[in-house]
Amino acid sequence: MKHLNKLLVAVMMVMGLGSHAQDSNNPWAISFGVNAVDTKTSAGGGHNWADQHFSQAFAAKDNWNVLPSVSYISVSRYVGSNFSVGLQGSVNKIDKYVKFDPTAPGHDSRGYVVSNPGDLMYYGIDATLRYSFMSLINSKVIDPSLSVGGGYTFFGDSSFGTVNPGAGLTFWFTESIGLSLATTYKKSFGDREDKFGTPDAPSHFQHSAGLTFKFGGKDTDGDGIYDKDDACPEVAGLKQFNGCPDTDGDGIVDASDACPTEFGLAALNGCPDRDGDGVADKDDACPDTFGLAALKGCPDTDGDGIADKDDKCPTVAGPKENGGCPWPDADKDGVLDKDDDCPTVAGPASNRGCPEVTTAVLDDLKVQARAVFFDTGKATFKKGDAATPARLDAIREILKAYPNAKFSIEGHTDSTGSAKINNKLSEDRANAVMNALIERGVNPENLVAKGFGSSQPVASNKTAKGRAENRRTEIKHIGSKYEGKL
Structure with a gap:
């Protein structure tokens, strides 16, 4: 584990870099797990380039070098447009080195020999630019990606640079925790052999499996919606309302709700209408009686334009000037008392209700x-x-x-x-x-x-x-x- 300590120190020095499928909500991610190194790709042999590199790509038991502990850690940061950059440090021990030698004792049917070069220690520091396809396939669980980068590998007493194309697949259990699988082909800058004929700068595949944790998103009000996407970042709210609250649960956010603490109707800006007359209770002078909007929600039984509560004769139409009651005509001469100069004596309208002098x-x-x-x-x-x-x-x-x-x-x-x-x-x-x-x-x-x-x-x-x-x-x-x- 002393080698892992060196790895962790190296990673902490580059905390400003990053990769994996984080996003603008959680821009940072850290991953750790197990890595496997496969040297077969540098062994030569095979019928062609593809046969040489991929004929035994998953012969894990025969060719993979796996350190039975946490053997890689990476830190990454999202930079936008589905891209992230990061730095990974890894450690391994090479006890299975693959070489193509059909004349050597113990070679397999294809001419490959697996030997132990003396438990060579392996260290790698790699920078990566990664592109996630998660948003393109509109998935919240499956996160495929492609990457390209470069790094430096310490292979026993040798060290060399590499160019690293790769691919990955992450399964997100939650919004911020996932299982990450990745494979990278590390092409060295020129294969060199030592005095024994063993390449001391071998190109190789490095595979990894581990857990990824996204973090760094700010959620001031703790409603599970990050501040950058939260229309009300300081007040806990609901996802369907972009983080804004709906206290009365009527489907109208409090900021647009004229009655935020009372369940109401969208047509009335979130205010209730107990009598169902289309006038919000807060504006209804008669909130428990169906009425007319023109009369502030109050009824007008006789239809004279005067609300029943203000009408002295609510069942008989009359003018407002007479309190909603019809004008009397005591002498029955057809001239209303209000216009009749002789309200108790019948007379023609031409003489204002008074009898004419004969x-x-x-x-x-x-x-x-x-x-x-x-x-x-x-x-x-x-x-x-x-x-x-x-x-x-x-x-x-x-x-x-x-x-x-x-x-x-x-x-x-x-x-x-x-x-x-x-x-x-x-x-x-x-x-x-x-x-x-x-x-x-x-x-x-x-x-x-x-x-x-x-x-x-x-x-x-x-x-x-x-x-x-x-x-x-x-x-x-x-x-x-x-x-x-x-």
Whole structure:
């Protein structure tokens, strides 16, 4: 084993070189095992070159020199494109030297003699460039290769350089452990013979069998995926996701998963959808009830565009302005209450739901207004006249039936007295009637008061009867409050 120690020292000096089928993930490899040296190829003889070199290539028992211990070690490094370079050191003991001599005693049927040259020690240091076919045949187990290189061999007291073509086959048990078989033809630079006629620089075959261990790949997160191929090198992940994690196991990597801790759907960026309405729970205002995307996943039973949870009438369609309920039409006149100025009194839409003031109504107002009497020369209602309050009440009822109608209360006098006094008196009496109606609940915005004095007589002021007719109060319809006629 002292020779093996020398070999190990030699190999450790060249740890920067390498061969075998490692790759960019595990760029380094170390191999060790047993080697066999076969000198028959330098013996000569045979019918031709192929017969000389390969006729007894596997006559291991007869021709191979095998040291029964670890007798070779190699270190290799992957350099890219299926190529690797390496250095191998080997040791052996030559106790079977093959020579072609048909005249010598003990030769075999082909004329070869196997002799013991005195247990010559054999040392070899070889550099190799190796090409692996493993990726080309798309295999993860079988790894065939070809190699070429050169080396230096110490053969007893002799030493010489060699050119080394070779082939190998490795069976990988795991990603980083394999059984390697190799054979190399070491062609020496000129066969020389010693004084006994024995070549002291023989070309020969060297075969090896051993274990190969790949290493050097960096896997920071320990997920079995090397950093160079790991999209998430610092977080343990899965091979199918290039080393990135999928915490919730939904098939979407955490980096692309909007809900990385909840099992979800790819269509929703990895988020769950409990009610199956196509709206992710995180965005669903009603996650347990099937709903509409437009309403953030909430249902709209009546289809009015308002989510049931916000709809005051979820089963009856209605506008948003009314809380999802239909607008009422209390008087059933076809004009919704919101647009109806008279929601409790039926009227046409042309008058905003209010009844129209008819000629008959105006005639009634005329009769009632002219029956309101005042004290002589004053704007106060006639004392002791019980009919006047009743007339005012009747006028109130008529006006309140037309809440959007505008009315003008007009005062008139006879021609007795000056125009200035008459104008003032007629205006005061008109205001007295208007105020009485307002006190009775008529909307003041629907009333105006005007005095015309004696300018608009309806009878002759030359007779007592005519003057009595001219002293009057009239109420006229002047439009609705939307017509802007006041």
